Amino acid sequence: MTATPIVSPENVVLGQEPGRSVRGAASLRRRMARRDKESGLDRGIVSATEWRTPRVRFPLATVQLILLILLVICGLLPILWLMKSAFTPTQDTLTQPLAIFPHGATLSNITAAFGINIKIQSYFLNTIWVAAGAWVVQIVVATTGGYALSILRPKYGKIVSGLVIATLFLPAIVLLIPLYLTILHPLVIGSSLLNTFWAVWLPSGASAFNVVLVMRFFDSLPREIFEAAETDGAGPFRLFWSIVLPMSKPVIGVVTVFAIINTWKDFLWPNLVLPGGTDPSSIQPLSVRLPAIQGTTEFGPFLASLAIATLIPIIMFLVFQRTFLNGGGFGGAVKG
């Protein structure tokens, strides 16, 4: 979390000019890519002439083939194994993990994962709730705050944005314990937020990264538009709702992707503030619940649960490939 912005803001706004629709930008990018290909502008280290000489082509193609095989083994096979084990009886997985259905396939693991003891569907629902609420909080804080700081610009705005940017460089762990105490004894409300979704939702809004991202985007919008709207009699609220928000779809999209990926992956914080109580499956998201059930669940259904929890992000990834590979990669890179 700490140092993400060092790489991100320039890359994240995907080279789109503000105000241009996402679809327009995508088709423009495709057209430019095609043009580059035709004129050989997208060349790498090896030139077209070198690629035609067998002395270069043969070893290079071999290296690439080996890499492809390695990537299939490391990237694809573990996931395929997990999918296979979801349909394999527990005993077969334990005794012959690398055999493919030695005694036939079964659906019982899958039905058990959705059954009374595991209830994976409710973990999913909790994850969706956690992500949805965190998304709303992050969008509200980032857009209203960004609007005030970079478009309305009150006199004290520089101090506020300075304070926000200062928190960018602070490792999240400094906050772990005081934040936990804040959740335990919140101001004003009085009662503990422990075991409520608010404990995840509210702190997620304090993301300096989001605010900086939105501010940079708003700074790049042409100010003439706002002046014209002011001349036409639009107040600050009208300006925000009818002009700035509709124009900021691209940056809202980026914040959304980051918000969902981060809440989906997070373990330490939800594990701390959603300990569960009497019925943990009604509040804990997947990332917290799956480690919790590993000791008490039969192996086959447990692996089926892991497989189900893997299938959905993989489908999302394959559908939204371009978004992930263009911008989403930064979340993973920071974890190290």
Place this chain on the structure above:
Amino acid sequence: MTTSTEPLASRQGAPRTTPRRRVRGTPLTWVRRGGLANLLFLLPLLGIFGVFSWGPIVESVIISLQHTNFVVTTWSDPIWSNFEFVFRDPTFWLAVRNTGYFALLALIFGYPVPIVLAVIMSEVKRFKGLFSVLAYLPVVVLPVVSVLLWKNVFYDAGATGVFNIILSWFHIPAQPWIQSTATAMPSLVLEATWAAAGGTIIIYLAALTNVPPELYDAAEVDGAGIWQKLWHVTLPQLRGIMLVTFILQIIGTSQVFLEPYLFTQGGPVQSTTTIMLLIFQYAFQSSDGGSNLGVATALSLMLAAFLAVFSAVYFRVTRSWSQN
């Protein structure tokens, strides 16, 4: 795009396009001039950051100087005694060593791999997308799921553990993986590298497409071969991003928590207890039954201070490298 990459500071310093009259007035004129609206729009940010970011930052300094469990709070005597406790705790020095070992192994295994893979992948002519999708797949898997899968299936120390079966094909004896002090930490690093490499590969791939093609053309005119182009054009062009991923990796690995917590709980015999895990144990799993929030906060402040100093020195030292 030119405007959006403009640094924040210069944009803010730019003169206001609509200068407002600076007349001191009553609260009513303040409201009329939009002061109230400004404040209303800032309210969510001020509230959330105040309660969940700025407040806790100040609080963490206070807590580190106090003796706290969840019920009674007193000032420490002497005031630095939490920090002293950390320095006197042999587990702390062990955790420093373990975290350093994890970071070092992750650097040796994990740092060069994405660079090499990305350079090879960027030269692929057909099915380039397939390569990056395959490389990115492990990143998509929920981190918790990866750890649980590796722990229960691949790192199974018995003869039917997946890795041990594969080793037996090559007549290599079965390994204890996460169950022995010698192999536990390398096993954690192996999984962490597998889980994170894809994200870094994508960053390098993006950087490689940004290398100006004219540089390669020019190098060819000067008679450079493939290796010379790689050494004199590609790698220098990647230097900036390599410096950034290096410090990001150090910051990330020195805060490693998920792997030691879920794989080993710091064991066997504390061989994988990292600083983050120790902070967590001080705060929530103290051996004497109580929790020692003050000591835990003191340690997290120390880690944060170390990372801040390290990053500052790093950027100062490397500033000249990335420019030429």
